[in-house]
Structures are given as structure tokens and as C-alpha cells.
Amino acid sequence: MAGRTQEALYAEIDLELSWSEDELPQVKRTKHVHSLHPYLGKYVPQLVDVFLNRYFAPGDCIYDPFVGSGTTLVEANAFGALSIGCDISAFNCLLSRVKSARYSLGELELALRRALEKGRRQAPAAADEATPWLRSWFAPRALEELLAFRSAIASLQPEHADVARVILSRAARSARLTTHFDLDFPRVPTTQPYYCHKHKRTCRPVDEAAKFLTRYSSDAIRRIREFSELRTERSVTVLHADSRTVELPTRPDGVITSPPYPGLIDYHEQHRYAYELLGLVDRSNEEIGAAASGRSRTALGAYVDAMSAVFANTRSQLAPGAWVLIVVNDSQNLYPEILENAQLTLEDRVTRHVNRRTGRRAGEFFEDILVCRGQ
Numbered sequence: 001m002a003g004r005t006q007e008a009l010y011a012e013i014d015l016e017l018s019w020s021e022d023e024l025p026q027v028k029r030t031k032h033v034h035s036l037h038p039y040l041g042k043y044v045p046q047l048v049d050v051f052l053n054r055y056f057a058p059g060d061c062i063y064d065p066f067v068g069s070g071t072t073l074v075e076a077n078a079f080g081a082l083s084i085g086c087d088i089s090a091f092n093c094l095l096s097r098v099k100s101a102r103y104s105l106g107e108l109e110l111a112l113r114r115a116l117e118k119g120r121r122q123a124p125a126a127a128d129e130a131t132p133w134l135r136s137w138f139a140p141r142a143l144e145e146l147l148a149f150r151s152a153i154a155s156l157q158p159e160h161a162d163v164a165r166v167i168l169s170r171a172a173r174s175a176r177l178t179t180h181f182d183l184d185f186p187r188v189p190t191t192q193p194y195y196c197h198k199h200k201r202t203c204r205p206v207d208e209a210a211k212f213l214t215r216y217s218s219d220a221i222r223r224i225r226e227f228s229e230l231r232t233e234r235s236v237t238v239l240h241a242d243s244r245t246v247e248l249p250t251r252p253d254g255v256i257t258s259p260p261y262p263g264l265i266d267y268h269e270q271h272r273y274a275y276e277l278l279g280l281v282d283r284s285n286e287e288i289g290a291a292a293s294g295r296s297r298t299a300l301g302a303y304v305d306a307m308s309a310v311f312a313n314t315r316s317q318l319a320p321g322a323w324v325l326i327v328v329n330d331s332q333n334l335y336p337e338i339l340e341n342a343q344l345t346l347e348d349r350v351t352r353h354v355n356r357r358t359g360r361r362a363g364e365f366f367e368d369i370l371v372c373r374g375q
């Protein structure tokens, strides 16, 4: 696509999937539960909406083998479809479940308020209740406040406790000893004042967490309430499993998904604080395309094998003729082989201009939607 005029470029891309900032401002891209917790690597919900309307009907069952933060499940539910999501990351499964569950809002709000209050009155936890990682990444006061909230939510009923665990995790993310401009992948704890590139002044590392717990509890309630007005009664199932081998409880009518790209993001590591605080099972060794595995020829070969296995396993469990929509930035041209191995036929390849919304030409980013069906 490099070196093309804007006009020639736009003749080849799907404009319905390539929004400008005015058409799709950030507030809409991060609407209601979609921003319950930060997550690097999700797709915009409006993309899923277009696919649902083009290829599916209410009452269908949609499967996402890489459910991530649950974007597909939330949009499918609002559309009136049943949905199933699978992910290898326990935190992503928790987040997807919390976003898509139905709550009695009054009870949830009361439970969270009581937990905040109980956490405030809790005696400080002994430092040895925390792992060495937690002790190095939080100031003593911040860690005490996080641990107090953690013990206060232990007695909540399961669905309320899950919401509280997401709030705890979000507060922990904000309270880490890190700079304001490197919240995604900070390498070492920042313990001294530093020059902040984001705020253009000297900033200090955070030393408390209680204010985040309070702020994010209110924000979570507000977001869940907003989604509850759009939510349907359709079932949502989240499976914590490897999508190469997972057995689905029913036969889906189609797939909407965005797979991990090779060597780009470590999906467990980005939420390390949540694994450490919540004691979640770490299955990072089964994560496909992890950044830690790099992009060597061997790593790309392993990626092709793993993706072929995911889509073959998926295809074998779909209803006949089901659509499989895969959102990829296949810069290495790996997907023709993956689709062939998985016995999926490419019916259409739609290109979308991802950062049309920035209005800049530099660093333009395109993504393909592979529209496939089982052979």
C-alpha cells in the first residue's frame, strides 16, 4: 500500500470498516464495559457490529477462539446472539466473564461499597502475604491498601467478587511503581521522581492505591449499568482453555476473532500484577505468538502450526457453511498456509484502514479481514 495516493488507496479498502476520528471518537470505541480494564491488543467493538450485521442474525451462536477482553461476546450479546469465547489467559477469561455477566445492580453496588469500607478498616496485612514481585512493584502503603481490599472481597458472593477482582487489578495497574508514560510494559520499578514525557514535568511514583479502588468501583458500576440497558438474555460462555484442543459445548454458527500476531504482545505478562495479586493460573507456555518467543523462522513456523491447529479444531466443531471471520495484519503472509492447513476456504479478503481516525499518512496501518468458510 506504500506510495499510493489517498484516492487509489481508498478505492481498495472497505470504508464501512475504516472510521475517521469524527465518525468514531474514542468515547465510542471505549463505550460501557469495553473499558472496564485496560487491555492491549483488542479490536474496536464497532468492527464486530459490522460483521454481526453483515454475516449473522440474532439467535445465531458466535464463537471467538481468542476472546481476549471479551469484545466479541459483549457485542454479540447486545446484537441478540449467543456466544462462546475461549482464551488461554485466566485474567482475560475473568475480564470477559465480568463484562458479559448479568447482575442485580443494587446488590452489586452495595457489595462493592461494603468491601471498600471493610478494606479501609482492615488491619495492615503482613508483608509476607505478598509475593516478592508485588513487594518490589508497589510502595508499602499502596500494597497494604491493595491487600486489605483483596481480603475484604474474599467473602463476597462469586459474581460480585469477580467484579471486585477486576477493580482490584485495575487499581493495582495504576498504583504500580511506574512512570505515567510506560504503563503497558514497564521494565523496572521507578522509585524516584522522574521527568514525565506525558505531563511534561517532574512526576513522582504513586504511593497509594485506595483512591484508585474507590474511583474504579464507581466507574465499574457506571459501565456495567450502561451495558445492562443494552444487554439481552442470550447466553454467554467463557472457556479457559487452549483453543487448539478445546471442546465446545454447542455447535457455533460462525466465528469472529482476532488472533495474536507473532512476536508482538505477551498477553499474560501485560497483566502480571493481576496474576500475582489474584493467584491466577499461569498458562503462558501455551500462549501462541508470544512476544517472548520472538519472530525467528522457527518461531514463525511454530506460529503457523499452532494457528493451523486452532482453526482446524474450530472448523471441525462449526455448523455446516459457517462463516469464519479473522481480523489480521498478516505482514508475513502466513495465513494462506494456515487456512489451507485448517481446510478453510478464503471467500473474500477485506482491507481496513486502522488509523484513518488519526488523519495522518505517516505510520499508516492496515488490517485484513479474512472471510472464510469450512471446506
Ligand SMILES: C[S@@+](CC[C@H](N)C(=O)[O-])C[C@H]1O[C@@H](n2cnc3c(N)ncnc32)[C@H](O)[C@@H]1O
Pocket: 039, 041, 042, 043, 044, 065, 066, 067, 068, 069, 070, 071, 072, 086, 087, 088, 089, 092, 241, 242, 243, 244, 257, 258, 259, 260, 261, 267, 268, 286, 287, 288, 289
Ligand atoms: C489479539 S488478542 C484478542 C483480543 C480480542 N479480540 C479483544 O478485543 O479483546 C489474542 C488473544 O489470544 C489469546 N491466546 C493466545 N494463545 C492462545 C491459545 N493457545 N488458546 C486460546 N487463546 C490464546 C491471548 O491470551 C489473547 O487474549
